[in-house]
Amino acid sequence: MFTLIDNNKAGQNILNLRKGLSMTQAELSSLLGVSHQAVSKWEQGDCLPDIGVLLKLGRVFGKSVEELLLGESVSGGSASETIISPPIGLPDEVWTEALERIQDRISPPSFNTWFKGTKGKQLGETYCVYSPSRFAAEWLYQRYSTLIVPILEDITGTSSLKVEFCSMGAWDTNRKG
Structure with missing residues (x-):
């Protein structure tokens, strides 16, 4: 099934993921090799990242391209994928x-x-x-x-x-x- 990509939803998702890692737009742009203005445009829904940049974004955030663009989990992952539970409780x-x-x-x-x-x-x-x-x-x-x-x-x-x-x-x- 074909799903239209909502630039605003994708941008909001990128913004939330970036803030979830406590990163600035400049820090993310440096990792991706783009300008901080490009990151700002994505987050505002003005445009979407190129496919090569989307793949890098996926690696940075641990998400698939579909999850980045659609903001939802995509089922059908391989059996070798493992969720690692982070430590809970007091700081080590x-x-x-x-x-x-x-x-x-x-x-x-x-x-x-x-x-x-x-x-x-x-x-x-x-x-x-x-x-x-x-x-x-x-x-x-x-x-x-x-x-x-x-x-x-x-x-x-x-x-x-x-x-x-x-x-x-x-x-x-x-x-x-």
Whole structure:
């Protein structure tokens, strides 16, 4: 069945997802390689992102293109998709201390973009770092695991700590550090 795309609804969805990650338009535009004015136009419903940008947006927000444009879940996902439940309850003291150390070592814009909204929790012999989206979890793993893992090992006093980078969204992005 063919569904018409409502630019205003799609724009509102992009706005809500961006704010859900506590990102500014400038931060999102930097991730996508577009101007902040383009992000503003999408969010106001003036136009829609190009397909290549929609694919990047999907990775940033952990959503399909259909979910971005229509603002609704699309059924029919594969059996390999796993929802990872983020830690619930009190903040993890280890992750709180790790964030303080990380904040001292990287620029404020990078910290706010990649570490704001993250959570951490030790589960047995594994320490899980939870990010708001699959894209953010992958980015933390690729760009910052060499910073995060030694800090966590120092705080926990455990050498060769097993660290996994996971998304709080609908995609399992386990990566070992």
